[in-house]
Amino acid sequence: MALLFLAPALIFLVVWIVYPTGWTIVRSFFDRGGDEFIAFDNYKEIFTTDTLQTAIKNNVIWVAVVPALVTAIGLVFAVLTERIAWSTAFKTAVFMPMAISLFAAGVIWRIMDEKDPSRGTINAAIKVVDDTFGSGGVLTAGQASSPQLTGSVEQGFVLRNPVSAGETASLGLTAIPPDEVPADARQAVEPRAVEGEITGVVWRDFKPGGGRPGVVEPEELGIAGATIELRDPGGGVSQTATSGAGGAFVFRDVGPGEFRVAVGPQTFQEPFTGVSWLGPKLITPAVMIAYIWVWAGFAMVIIAAGLSSISREVLEAARTDGATEWQVFRRVTVPMLAPVLSVVFITMIINVLKVFDIILSVAPQSSQDDANVIALAMWRTSFGGVNDFGLGSAIAVFLFLLVIPVLALNIRRFKREEA
Known part of the structure; x- marks a missing residue:
């Protein structure tokens, strides 16, 4: 009687376990x-x-x-x-x-x-944290639009001629990917000199149909969110500023002496694209x-x-x-x-x-x-x-x-x- 009840289980055990294992x-x-x-x-x-x-x-x-x-x-x-x-x-x-x-x-x-x-x-989630601390730049590529600037995206672009308090700085860039120009970007405006301050503009120096390099013209847009550095004669950064919607920036309470204005390399840091x-x-x-x-x-x-x-x-x-x-x-x-x-x-x-x-x-x-x-x-x-x-x-x-x-x-x- 015990074998009769165990037989179905034994059959399945042999068919599905013992035989496949042995074979x-x-x-x-x-x-x-x-x-x-x-x-x-x-x-x-x-x-x-x-x-x-x-x-x-x-x-x-x-x-x-x-x-x-x-x-x-x-x-x-x-x-x-x-x-x-x-x-x-x-x-x-x-x-x-x-x-x-x-x-x-x-x-x-x-x-x-x-x-x-x-x-x-x-x-x-990682990108939210990365954006919160602002480690990514607003651009991934760019070049100096005129001989007035020198440098690269790795080192930043530095204005050749030094400036002092009460003067202006124009930082024109080109070779910027079109999709990196914000849709709400405003027309760049030539900076106005202010006593005791260094004012300036950083803009996309490109005009459809041509234009003059290093000169702010109509239809040329300012670059917002760029990191601008005020470097002392020794190369150290004394102040930093962030450009506004029209690309304008300002350094206040500038002391005596000559300085160099630069688009910092942080501007060109690639944004977080994800961990593989x-x-x-x-x-x-x-x-x-x-x-x-x-x-x-x-x-x-x-x-x-x-x-x-x-x-x-x-x-x-x-x-x-x-x-x-x-x-x-x-x-x-x-x-x-x-x-x-x-x-x-x-x-x-x-x-x-x-x-x-x-x-x-x-x-x-x-x-x-x-x-x-x-x-x-x-x-x-x-x-x-x-x-x-x-x-x-x-x-x-x-x-x-x-x-x-x-x-x-x-x-x-x-x-x-x-x-």
């Missing part, structure tokens, strides 16, 4: 087409191919970083949920990513990691962040369940003995949560060894080789167009062998807890 092991010793026995050649190729070596290296990084971070973040979140009044809303927000598939989460982070700040959420999160150098950390975002909720719920079972009398006794909150957390809470933390940590190691779909959805085709891991390498080798089922089977067996020690550790822990 995969056998297939790993044959060539691409499965006709020629090549012994361990496929396994040798795993450790000699650059792409597969990258996959192994990335898996090592994943195992070393992600399980520990997920466990640590889950522990911090679980402790926080006991200290805040809106713990239910907090748990819901943190656990919500678990409600969607890893592939869908990868699609979300693929959009968030876009390099263009107008599309990628992360780079848009999906590029070859940062793709692996970007995918890790997405993965941690998903699994932090799982760790928080498991650890919070363990935290709720801790005797509050033990914690209060530690506080009564004079322990600080940090000492209670480090020397009482964490040791008592060790079994739960080990469950989360070992579970995450197993999951990380099998990570696959989130990398496929986050990493673009151009950087998948750099984000490659063993499971993804197995899929790409077998079904991604290469169709080398011999090598793909060998990679699958290699991954299986890596998981076995962790599974054995997990089973041993379960048996110890039951005893």
